[in-house]
Amino acid sequence: MQDEREIEILEKRALELARISQEDPRRETSIDAVAFVLGGREFALGLEYVREVRPFSGVTPLPAVPRFVMGIAAIRGEVISVVDVSELLGVTQPPLTADAGLIVLQDKGSAMTFALVVNGILGVVKIDPEELLTLSASYDYKESRIVQGVTASGMVFLDGRALLNEPSLKL
Amino acid sequence: MRDDELMATLLEAFREEAKERLEALYSFTDALETGGHSLDRIDAAYREAHSLKGAARAVGLAEVVRVCQDLESFIGRLREGGGEASREVVEELYRFVGEIELGIYGPKMESRVLHNVTKRDRKEISEEKKARKEVVSPTPSPGKSISGPFYEPAETVRVNVQRLDVLLKRAEEFIPIKLAYSEYAGELKRLYWFVEDVRNRRGEDPDLSYIESILQKLSLRVESTSRQLDLLVEDLLDRAKNVLMQPFSVLFQGMGRMVRELAQELGREVVFTVDGEDIEIDRRILEELRDPVIHLLRNAVDHGIEDPAERIRFGKDRQGHVGVIIRREEARKISLIVKDDGKGISAKKVREKVVELGLTDQSSLGAMDEAQVLQFIFYPGFSTSSTVTELSGRGLGMSIVKEKIESVGGTVSVSSREGFGTEFLIELPVSLATFRGILVKDSGQRFILPTHSVDAVIRLGSSDKDVVIGRIRSVKHNGRVIPVQRLGVVLGLERASGRDSREPSVALVVNASGATAAFLVEEIVTEQEGLIKSLGPHLQGIPFVWAATVLGSGEVVPVLTPGDLIRFLQGRPVATEEVGVYDEETGTKKRKNVLVVEDSITSRTLLKNILEASGFGVVTAVDGLEALSMLENYEIDLVVSDVEMPRMNGIELTRRIRASEKMRNLPVILVTGLDSPEDRERGLEAGADAYIVKTDFRQTTLLDVIKRYV
CATH class of the missing domain: 3.40.50.2300 (Response regulator)
Structure with missing residues (x-):
C-alpha cells in the first residue's frame, strides 16, 4: 500500500517536472556558462569562448609587461598568456589560494587566446540573456561592452568575445 | 608597435572599409541586373573598385589587389560598351565581387588546408570551369570521369592543417616526459649504488640484499625503457614534422607575378626563375620565410636590375635575371639562394656608410675584406641608397630579413660584385629544430638566451678597468670596448646600482644584429636543448621576450630577444621609439x-x-x-x-x-x-x-x- 502511494506520488512529480521543462522558456534561450569568483564577486562567461577550465598551477612572470599580465603558463603543449582582469572588472583580487583556477578563453574569429586567473571556479550554470538586468550606474565598468548584465542572483555575466578583444588588454 | 600588430589593426580597419565598398559594388550589380544602369553609376562603381584596390594594396592583400584590378578593367570595358549589361556580364560581376569578398573575409569555414592539395583542387576547379564554358552540351564527357582517378593517388587525404599541428604539439609534449624519464633512471641508479655501498659497509644483511637486487633490476629496466622511449619519441617527432613539410613551390606561388609587376612599374625587364621548388621544408619555416624572400626579390628588382638601356650600355643582356635556387645541402640543411645580375652592391659605399654611422672603428674596418664589409647591410638602419624615394627602402628591412631568418634557426649572408650582381645565401634547417639555449638566472628569475647569439662567457674581476662612455658602463673584450649591464637591470627587475660587491661577476657576451654587449648574471645554469614555443597571439610584440621553452621539469622559461637587450643598452627604445x-x-x-x-x-x-x-x-x-x-x-x-x-x-x-x-x-x-x-x-x-x-x-x-x- 505504502509502495503504491509512493509510486503514485513519484509519477505525479515526474509528470509535473516534465511539464515544467516543456513549458520553461529557458530551455530555448538560456546559455551554458562557467561561473567563477573573482575578488569576492561572482561572474559567469558563456561557454562559447571558453576553451578549457583548469586549476591554477603557477605562472612564469615576464619582464617589462603591464601589471595585468601575470605571466605565461604551458597548457597542453602551448604557451598561454595568463591575465588578471580584476582591475578591469573593478574588483580587488585577494591572494590566490589552492582554489584558484584558470579559464582559457579563445575567439576562433580573431584567433585571440589567453587565460584568466580567478579565485575559484563555481561550475557550469545556465543563464538566460533575456532575463539579465542592466547594470546600475554605480559600477565602474558600466560603459564597457564586456559586461552583458547581471542575473537575478547578482552574478555578472561577461561577454567572452568582448573580453578577448578588449582594447585595454591589448599589448 | 610591431609590424604584425599594426597589420592586425590595419586589417580590421580595412575590413570595415571593404564592407562598405563591397556593398556598393553589390548594389551596383543588383541595379545592373534589373536594368537600372547609368554611366554615372558605372563610374561610381569603377571608383569603388579602384579605391578598394588601393586599400587592399596597403594591407598587402596581393590576391585581392589582382582581382580588383581585373574588376576595374572589366567595369572600364563595360563603360566603353555603353553600359549594356547582358546576363553573362552581371554574373561575371557577381563572381568578381564574390571573389574579392572571399579574398578579404575568407571562406566561412575557418580551415586552412594543406596547400599542395588545394592547389590541385583549384586546378581542377578551373579546368571544370573551362570545360563548362567550352562545352555547350551539359552532358559530361564520360572519358573525363574515368581519367580523374589517375591524377589523384588513392592514398592522399585532405586534412586540416590545425589538426596536424595539434599532432605535432602532442608529440612535442613527450619530450619533457622523455627527459624526466631519463632523469628518474639516473636517480634510481644512484639509489642502487648507495644501497650497494651501505651493504658493503654493514656486511651481510638479507633485507638489504633483497632491496639491492630489486633496485638493480628496476634500474636496469627503467634505463632500457628510457632508451626505448627516447627512440620512439624521436621517431614520432620526426614523422610528425615530416607530415608538416611543404614544398617551396607553396612559398613561390605568386612571386613570379609580383616580380613581373614590379619590374613593369619600374620600367625594367626581368626574367624570374626558381630552381628546386619541389624541395620540402617545415611549413612553419616556410611561413616565416615569406616576408624576407619578398623583400629580397623586391630589392633585386628595385635596386639590383638596371634599366634596359643601362644594361645594354654595360654590355649586358637587355633582360635582367633574378633567380632563386633551392638546394638540399645535407640531410638536415637546405640552402636558398636569391641572386640577380644587376649592378651589385658597392663595397666602397658600404665602407663609407659604416664610417658615417660609426658602426665600427677605422682600424677594424680596415682589416676587413670586401665580403666582411658587405655584411654590414644587415645592420639596423643601414642603407646605401642615397635617395629616400625608393620603393623598397633597404635600411631596416635587411636587418628584419636577418632577424626573421635567424628566428627559425637559419643564417643569411650576402656576396656581391659591383657591376655583376648580388647573391644572398640563406641556410636553413629542414625542420624547426630543437633549439639550443643558455639557461641563466638573475634577480631570482630564470631566462634562456639563444646559444647562437652568445659569443662568450666572461668573468669580470675587480682588476678589470671599466670605462664609462656616455653614461654607459663598458668593458674591454677581445680588443673591443663593449657596453655591460646587469641582465636584471635591463629587464627592469632590479634597480641600477653603482658597482657594489653584491653585483655578479659572470657575464654573457651577446651578439645580435651586428652589435655586441655583455650582460651580467647571477648564475649560468646550463646550456640546454628545448623546443621553442611561441608566446601566442596575446603577447606578440612585448619587449625582451620572443618565445618560451618548457624544461624537463615542466618549468616554463622565457627566451630573451638578444636584439632588444642590446638596443636597450645602446639607449635605443625597445618597443616604441620616442621622436x-x-x-x-x-x-x-x-x-x-x-x-x-x-x-x-x-x-x-x-x-x-x-x-x-x-x-x-x-x-x-x-x-x-x-x-x-x-x-x-x-x-x-x-x-x-x-x-x-x-x-x-x-x-x-x-x-x-x-x-x-x-x-x-x-x-x-x-x-x-x-x-x-x-x-x-x-x-x-x-x-x-x-x-x-x-x-x-x-x-x-x-x-x-x-x-x-x-
Whole structure:
C-alpha cells in the first residue's frame, strides 16, 4: 500500500517536472556558462569562448609587461598568456589560494587566446540573456561592452568575445 | 608597435572599409541586373573598385589587389560598351565581387588546408570551369570521369592543417616526459649504488640484499625503457614534422607575378626563375620565410636590375635575371639562394656608410675584406641608397630579413660584385629544430638566451678597468670596448646600482644584429636543448621576450630577444621609439606634429598608428582642402599626404604649400598607391620632398624617411 502511494506520488512529480521543462522558456534561450569568483564577486562567461577550465598551477612572470599580465603558463603543449582582469572588472583580487583556477578563453574569429586567473571556479550554470538586468550606474565598468548584465542572483555575466578583444588588454 | 600588430589593426580597419565598398559594388550589380544602369553609376562603381584596390594594396592583400584590378578593367570595358549589361556580364560581376569578398573575409569555414592539395583542387576547379564554358552540351564527357582517378593517388587525404599541428604539439609534449624519464633512471641508479655501498659497509644483511637486487633490476629496466622511449619519441617527432613539410613551390606561388609587376612599374625587364621548388621544408619555416624572400626579390628588382638601356650600355643582356635556387645541402640543411645580375652592391659605399654611422672603428674596418664589409647591410638602419624615394627602402628591412631568418634557426649572408650582381645565401634547417639555449638566472628569475647569439662567457674581476662612455658602463673584450649591464637591470627587475660587491661577476657576451654587449648574471645554469614555443597571439610584440621553452621539469622559461637587450643598452627604445627634439631649456622633448592627409580610412589608420607609436603627434585630414585649414590651425612639422583624393589632391596640396610664404619649407612626403614613374615625377615637380609608393610598404621605410626631415 505504502509502495503504491509512493509510486503514485513519484509519477505525479515526474509528470509535473516534465511539464515544467516543456513549458520553461529557458530551455530555448538560456546559455551554458562557467561561473567563477573573482575578488569576492561572482561572474559567469558563456561557454562559447571558453576553451578549457583548469586549476591554477603557477605562472612564469615576464619582464617589462603591464601589471595585468601575470605571466605565461604551458597548457597542453602551448604557451598561454595568463591575465588578471580584476582591475578591469573593478574588483580587488585577494591572494590566490589552492582554489584558484584558470579559464582559457579563445575567439576562433580573431584567433585571440589567453587565460584568466580567478579565485575559484563555481561550475557550469545556465543563464538566460533575456532575463539579465542592466547594470546600475554605480559600477565602474558600466560603459564597457564586456559586461552583458547581471542575473537575478547578482552574478555578472561577461561577454567572452568582448573580453578577448578588449582594447585595454591589448599589448 | 610591431609590424604584425599594426597589420592586425590595419586589417580590421580595412575590413570595415571593404564592407562598405563591397556593398556598393553589390548594389551596383543588383541595379545592373534589373536594368537600372547609368554611366554615372558605372563610374561610381569603377571608383569603388579602384579605391578598394588601393586599400587592399596597403594591407598587402596581393590576391585581392589582382582581382580588383581585373574588376576595374572589366567595369572600364563595360563603360566603353555603353553600359549594356547582358546576363553573362552581371554574373561575371557577381563572381568578381564574390571573389574579392572571399579574398578579404575568407571562406566561412575557418580551415586552412594543406596547400599542395588545394592547389590541385583549384586546378581542377578551373579546368571544370573551362570545360563548362567550352562545352555547350551539359552532358559530361564520360572519358573525363574515368581519367580523374589517375591524377589523384588513392592514398592522399585532405586534412586540416590545425589538426596536424595539434599532432605535432602532442608529440612535442613527450619530450619533457622523455627527459624526466631519463632523469628518474639516473636517480634510481644512484639509489642502487648507495644501497650497494651501505651493504658493503654493514656486511651481510638479507633485507638489504633483497632491496639491492630489486633496485638493480628496476634500474636496469627503467634505463632500457628510457632508451626505448627516447627512440620512439624521436621517431614520432620526426614523422610528425615530416607530415608538416611543404614544398617551396607553396612559398613561390605568386612571386613570379609580383616580380613581373614590379619590374613593369619600374620600367625594367626581368626574367624570374626558381630552381628546386619541389624541395620540402617545415611549413612553419616556410611561413616565416615569406616576408624576407619578398623583400629580397623586391630589392633585386628595385635596386639590383638596371634599366634596359643601362644594361645594354654595360654590355649586358637587355633582360635582367633574378633567380632563386633551392638546394638540399645535407640531410638536415637546405640552402636558398636569391641572386640577380644587376649592378651589385658597392663595397666602397658600404665602407663609407659604416664610417658615417660609426658602426665600427677605422682600424677594424680596415682589416676587413670586401665580403666582411658587405655584411654590414644587415645592420639596423643601414642603407646605401642615397635617395629616400625608393620603393623598397633597404635600411631596416635587411636587418628584419636577418632577424626573421635567424628566428627559425637559419643564417643569411650576402656576396656581391659591383657591376655583376648580388647573391644572398640563406641556410636553413629542414625542420624547426630543437633549439639550443643558455639557461641563466638573475634577480631570482630564470631566462634562456639563444646559444647562437652568445659569443662568450666572461668573468669580470675587480682588476678589470671599466670605462664609462656616455653614461654607459663598458668593458674591454677581445680588443673591443663593449657596453655591460646587469641582465636584471635591463629587464627592469632590479634597480641600477653603482658597482657594489653584491653585483655578479659572470657575464654573457651577446651578439645580435651586428652589435655586441655583455650582460651580467647571477648564475649560468646550463646550456640546454628545448623546443621553442611561441608566446601566442596575446603577447606578440612585448619587449625582451620572443618565445618560451618548457624544461624537463615542466618549468616554463622565457627566451630573451638578444636584439632588444642590446638596443636597450645602446639607449635605443625597445618597443616604441620616442621622436622629438630635446629642448635645452626645459629639459624635455618637444613632440613633433605630423599632418596625415588621406581619404581611405585604412591607410589613414595605418599612418596614424605608425606615427603615434613612434612618438609623433598626429593630426589627420581627409583631403587637401581640409589639410590646408588644419595647417592654419595647428603647428605642423611635416605633412604626409596621399595623392589621389576628392576635392583637392595631394599634388595640388603640395603646390599650395610651396606657394605659401609661411609654409614654403614645410617637408611634404607623398604616400600613394599610384605606381608609375610619371606620377612620382609629378609629385616631385610639385615640390614634394619625398615620395613613397605604398605597395606593401612597411613602417620602417616610412619612419626612416620621416626622420630625415624632422
